[in-house]
Amino acid sequence: MARAGNKNIQAKLVLLGDMGAGKTSLVLRFVKGQFHEYQESTIGAAFFTQVLSLNEATVKFDIWDTAGQERYHSLAPMYYRGAAAAVVVYDITSMDSFQRAKKWVLELHRQGNPKIVMFLVANKADLAGKRQVDNEEGEQYARENGLSFLETSAKTAQNVNELFYEIAKGVAKAM
Numbered sequence: 419m420a421r422a423g424n425k426n427i428q429a430k431l432v433l434l435g436d437m438g439a440g441k442t443s444l445v446l447r448f449v450k451g452q453f454h455e456y457q458e459s460t461i462g463a464a465f466f467t468q469v470l471s472l473n474e475a476t477v478k479f480d481i482w483d484t485a486g487q488e489r490y491h492s493l494a495p496m497y498y499r500g501a502a503a504a505v506v507v508y509d510i511t512s513m514d515s516f517q518r519a520k521k522w523v524l525e526l527h528r529q530g531n532p533k534i535v536m537f538l539v540a541n542k543a544d545l546a547g548k549r550q551v552d553n554e555e556g557e558q559y560a561r562e563n564g565l566s567f568l569e570t571s572a573k574t575a576q577n578v579n580e581l582f583y584e585i586a587k588g589v590a591k592a593m
């Protein structure tokens with residue numbers, strides 16, 4: 419229920435990160451509460467909406483997921499245009515995906531709005547036995563580059579709702 423004086427915010431949120439990091443899985447976990455072990459990487463809706471109610475605001479997210487274009491390591495400027503929030507995802511079992519995530523952060527800084535709410539997300543935390551990227555390494559990079567940081571698992575749902583709530587709070591504050 420909307421409260422008096424409550425803000426209604428519409429926010430474009432973009433997902434970045436290498437193919438296979440778990441972008442689509444995180445969105446599907448958040449929007450539908452589902453997880454697919456064999457998530458199809460290139461097919462599927464690339465656009466989702468979801469509403470989150472905070473005390474101070476109601477945030478309607480327009481979530482832009484990639485449909486495989488990240489394969490070419492760049493995304494069209496229209497993908498970033500007007501984004502209020504960005505989530506850069508890597509896979510903790512792949513050092514490569516972490517190195518690439520840094521490149522996505524640079525691209526975001528180049529293309530994006532300077533007031534954008536940015537998260538670095540270390541996904542697949544459930545696969546700790548195959549970990550190649552220490553939590554501290556991700557956290558430190560995020561801190562040094564002005565991003566918030568969370569470890570998530572789309573599979574177990576660890577920190578997935580928390581991630582989107584934190585983004586919503588950040589967006590509400592920025593507006």
Ligand code: GDP
Nearest residue numbers: 437438439440441442443455457542571572573
């Ligand atoms: P995208 O290319 O970044 O959109 O990545 P996908 O969401 O398509 O995920 C790639 C693969 O990783 C799929 O087989 C998913 O089932 C798997 N995956 C995604 N997130 C997780 C996770 O948190 N834990 C585990 N174990 N697998 C995951």
Ligand code: MG
Nearest residue numbers: 441442459484
């Ligand atoms: Mg995908």
